[in-house]
Amino acid sequence: MKTARLHRLFNPATRRCFDVAIDHGFFNEGTFLAGIEHLPSVIKVLVAAAPDAIQLTVGQAPHLQGLPVRGKPALVLRTDVANVYGRQLPRRLFSKMIEQPVLQAVRLDATCVVVNLFSIPGEPEVGEQCVENILRLKPECDHFGVPLMIEPLVFQPNAKAGGYMVDGDPAKIIPLVRQAVELGADIIKADPTDDVSIYHKVVETAGGIPVLVRGGSKASEEEILTRTAALMQQGAAGIVYGRNIIQHPHPAKITRALMAVVHENASVTSALSLLK
Numbered sequence: 001m002k003t004a005r006l007h008r009l010f011n012p013a014t015r016r017c018f019d020v021a022i023d024h025g026f027f028n029e030g031t032f033l034a035g036i037e038h039l040p041s042v043i044k045v046l047v048a049a050a051p052d053a054i055q056l057t058v059g060q061a062p063h064l065q066g067l068p069v070r071g072k073p074a075l076v077l078r079t080d081v082a083n084v085y086g087r088q089l090p091r092r093l094f095s096k097m098i099e100q101p102v103l104q105a106v107r108l109d110a111t112c113v114v115v116n117l118f119s120i121p122g123e124p125e126v127g128e129q130c131v132e133n134i135l136r137l138k139p140e141c142d143h144f145g146v147p148l149m150i151e152p153l154v155f156q157p158n159a160k161a162g163g164y165m166v167d168g169d170p171a172k173i174i175p176l177v178r179q180a181v182e183l184g185a186d187i188i189k190a191d192p193t194d195d196v197s198i199y200h201k202v203v204e205t206a207g208g209i210p211v212l213v214r215g216g217s218k219a220s221e222e223e224i225l226t227r228t229a230a231l232m233q234q235g236a237a238g239i240v241y242g243r244n245i246i247q248h249p250h251p252a253k254i255t256r257a258l259m260a261v262v263h264e265n266a267s268v269t270s271a272l273s274l275l276k
Contacts, residue, residue, distance in 0.1 A: 022042060
């Protein structure tokens with residue numbers, strides 16, 4: 001049932017979650033592979049650092065689930081693959097879902113599945129594919145008792161910000177988050193607003209559905225820790241960070257620092273001290 005899996009995903013004491021996303025190899029972008037060239041080694045490092053969850057694909061999830069370790073991070077399974085992230089986009093864009101996604105998730109003992117909901121300027125067909133993916137996924141998730149994480153992403157025009165640059169405009173983020181809720185999300189994974197101080201509006205529009213915040217592009221240690229602390233104060237239920245973990249010189253240390261902010265409400269100064 002979903003409740004049991006949600007208990008595995010969210011820390012029982014804080015009801016928050018830190019999910020490390022390392023599903024980047026799914027998208028056929030060479031720049032996305034920095035820091036995860038040898039994923040089995042990366043997974044072992046992260047397991048030792050003990051985040052709440054690790055986000056992986058069907059091809060790489062066995063590296064996590066095959067480890068003979070008790071209390072390891074929960075598996076969040078990526079169910080869709082897209083070609084929308086490059087600086088030079090192909091003639092035809094797509095967002096396709098794997099076959100029997102929830103059944104594959106159950107076989108892999110996943111705690112949750114995640115699927116995109118794109119809003120890309122000038123590409124309504126991709127958004128339509130995302131909605132179709134979610135409409136297929138939702139009843140399967142309900143049938144098998146697997147929580148559904150929807151990832152609403154608002155892109156900037158590729159000509160302006162090619163290479164997958166998100167738009168932090170709350171006027172665009174909030175309606176897409178609300179659509180994800182209306183489509184049946186159990187968890188929302190959304191971008192931060194440009195002005196973090198108004199992120200409570202994103203949380204409010206989710207109507208009680210927990211909102212995990214994406215990390216976005218690479219940032220300095222102090223910047224990412226400061227932003228994370230502010231987002232927690234705004235009511236976010238946790239974070240989903242990828243490049244700011246896997247491209248850090250010490251992924252385990254930055255994971256522990258962020259865990260302190262998320263679960264212990266540690267100050268930025270205190271969290272930075274964990275990196276020394």
